[in-house]
Amino acid sequence: MNGEEFSQRITDMTQTLYRVCRTQLSQRCDYEDAVQETLEKAWENRGRLRDERYMQTWVIRILINECHNIQRQRMRELIIEDPPDPRPAPDGEIAMHDALMTLDEELRLPIVLYYVENYRVAEIAKMLRVPEGTVKTRMARARKELKEYYGQGDWNP
Structure with missing residues (x-):
């Protein structure tokens, strides 16, 4: 799969990544960060994908790992929570x-x-x-x- 095809498939699954991430993290900024990091890691490691059929599974696994990383980071930090999203x-x-x-x-x-x-x-x-x-x-x-x-x-x- 060339870079353009990879980019298109990643773009097509972005909404799925946000929905999955939203169930793992409570703050919008965290799930936006997790998705962005996931997209970067998937792009950087695209050569490691052995079978194109499992691309979405592979990317979601990267996302789950990234969500866990953010959760661990949040546990170590004392932060003031962001205000809730004003959009109902x-x-x-x-x-x-x-x-x-x-x-x-x-x-x-x-x-x-x-x-x-x-x-x-x-x-x-x-x-x-x-x-x-x-x-x-x-x-x-x-x-x-x-x-x-x-x-x-x-x-x-």
Whole structure:
């Protein structure tokens, strides 16, 4: 794949990267930084991509690692939180985001990748470097917790 094709594919997946990152980090500036760092690292390391079919999986794995780096950095720093984003989000989007943020990261990420980004369980397992059975178990636990969050069975993906 030449540089132009690589750039186009990266551009096409940018919104997916932002959506995944938004479930991992709480501040807009952090997920913007994470996506930017991911794009730079993917470009710099594009020669390491062994199979073009797995480009999106590879880039999302870079993003997840970058989100973890930012989370570790934030834990070490004492910072004053940025004010919340002044632009209102739709009520349903806020409610779903709030519900997802109640989940532990290991439960939240498979749910977002499966239901929002439409990845298959096998692809999610590769991204997270866990067996498929683990992904299925985490998704089942996440669905259970979301149902409890919404009340008796009101959550339907």
